[in-house]
Amino acid sequence: MQLMTCRDLSKSKVGRCYYCPIIDDQAGIINDPVVLKLSEEKWWISIADSDVILFAKGLAIGNNFNVKIVEPNVDIMAVQGPKSFKLMEKVFGEKITKLKFFGFDYFDFQGTKHLIAQSGWSKQGGYEIYVENTKSGLELYDHLFDVGKEFNIKPGCPNLIERIESALLSYGNDMDNSDNPFECGFEKYVNLETEANFLGKERLKKIKSEGVKRKLKGIKIDAKEINLSSSLDVKDEKGSKIGELRSACYSPHFGKVIGIAMMNKSFWEVSQSVKIQINNNTFNGKVCDLPFI
């Protein structure tokens, strides 16, 4: 696990989750999972959209490591939002209120233990239930909806607007293997002053000393709608490409389109003007910091 991430895990604790960029030997990002330390010798890697298991297998085989790499039969059920705390307390008792952010523990539901973490892909807080026992998980799902009636519980999915406003990055959209952690604002998850050995460490030292030439920034665009199917060029006043818009949505909060873009260094300053062509119209935009809110 340590070999694959630039985050120092030497002081990691059992029962805790860690957001860990996984990078290759060139410091290109391969995934940005939440990693759960189940025991000193067992980790779960809760991945974004790429087959990290194949990277781990290749590394283990090539290095002749004595390690077992398997895909466990786990489905994650996310209970999210400000009311999730009261709901989960009703179902699992007071013990679950003691769970800290990014902590996890096992909780009983009708005789079956479920691993539950205080985590989730929203900024509203909540829990993720790692369902290993499918039958019990289905019963728990129904039970959550019964007990959740008073909280107006509803099925849902990650909210694109909220995730962009709060700059919850999405692997495969905002970043991919051609980007490094410094370009994506992951400085706090890069530990170079450590004895931990990981792929890309020397490369990251070099990148850090030279400084990156592009970085993910926010852009507010004077448009009312956008439907990104692939990235869009961000241009300067003269029409030269200065960046790449990778995610975008209409934000009711700002009353305009906002997006996440990989921007050249000379366009990092807040409020700089940029141009973006959406369909056949050119719109004005302004650079800003991430997150938007």
Added chain:
Amino acid sequence: MQLMTCRDLSKSKVGRCYYCPIIDDQAGIINDPVVLKLSEEKWWISIADSDVILFAKGLAIGNNFNVKIVEPNVDIMAVQGPKSFKLMEKVFGEKITKLKFFGFDYFDFQGTKHLIAQSGWSKQGGYEIYVENTKSGLELYDHLFDVGKEFNIKPGCPNLIERIESALLSYGNDMDNSDNPFECGFEKYVNLETEANFLGKERLKKIKSEGVKRKLKGIKIDAKEINLSSSLDVKDEKGSKIGELRSACYSPHFGKVIGIAMMNKSFWEVSQSVKIQINNNTFNGKVCDLPFI
């Protein structure tokens, strides 16, 4: 490339495509790409749905190989069907008629070279154009539709019925990392009597000497429709699970549902009776060999 596949590539030739199961050290299948030998030192791996590039990178890093592994910007445009030969001759001239099955070469279109192979994910024959120059590729697409009018050319996608009838396996559906090549009928792509070194070789020798206990077989089911969202249990007369139906469709040719199933050894014989529950009804089925047609 050789390290990742159980197929002996020692006699492979530049300008040829090779169907190569990629396996791990436990002989579990990771992908089943068509591999193109571009030069003695350069390969393209045209993959099914899994991130083979991550496996390759892990292996290369772990073994400290001097190899460059990149995802080229290539889009495959498939021109398939019996009329594709005449059409492509009209566009690229007589030279393309000399291309043999699984051969490839470069062909000129309005001054741009395109790599074209005689291959494709159908049993009807045709070509795959590996588009590196997107602009020219789009022009070529339009040109194919202009010239193709007389052949009644239409946009299309892989035909589920045809691919099941002809047992064109689909990685992620019919097989995954928990299956080995012998279980999937890939004997002819497994070369154990060779000096070539590849992952899982010793494991495959053991599997071969012991014999596999399950294998992909065809099943014809006395039902008129099916919509598989995940695999279905195949049961014997007594209700015990004896296999797993992984792909299925209604076949107009047979007037019934046909499917591809991983079957236990005692149920490999043709015409054995099995039971399959679709929604809440139990249907009778008969085991058969693959391909169906």
